[in-house]
Amino acid sequence: MxxxxxxxxxxxxxSAINEVVTQEYTIDIHKRIPGVGFKKCxxxxxKEIRKFANLDVRIDTRLNKAVWAKGIRxxxxxxxxxxxRKRNEDEDSPNKLYTLATMYLLxxxxxxx
Numbered sequence: 001m002x003x004x005x006x007x008x009x010x011x012x013x014x015s016a017i018n019e020v021v022t023q024e025y026t027i028d029i030h031k032r033i034p035g036v037g038f039k040k041c042x043x044x045x046x047k048e049i050r051k052f053a054n055l056d057v058r059i060d061t062r063l064n065k066a067v068w069a070k071g072i073r074x075x076x077x078x079x080x081x082x083x084x085r086k087r088n089e090d091e092d093s094p095n096k097l098y099t100l101a102t103m104y105l106l107x108x109x110x111x112x113x
Contacts, residue, residue: 021085024104027052029067030077038073045075049101053083056095060102080104 032048033041045067050057067075082104085097 022082024082026078026080028078029075041075042068042072053099053101056098058098058100062103063101066103
């Protein structure tokens with residue numbers, strides 16, 4: 001077995017705290033809320049979006065209105081969400097980053113191909 005090199009220089013990677021990481025996802029709400037009572041569908045859908053994104057998640061008002069657009073019972077089957085990791089300005093928070101969940105609308109050129 002070859003001896004391992006000790007004391008080598010470590011690569012200095014860029015910190016995720018300084019840059020904003022953004023991803024777009026399609027969340028299938030319909031499969032995440034089976035068996036939920038009618039009057040709990042929209043609140044449960046928002047909880048599932050938070051669970052999908054992990055940890056400290058803040059939901060944008062446009063996304064909230066999109067989930068509640070058809071009422072408490074009839075939530076959309078699927079929804080496009082953009083999740084952005086941003087630096088937390090609150091110094092008391094235990095998390096350095098938070099996730100902002102916003103509504104993501106596809107450009108018309110992608111819809112009408």
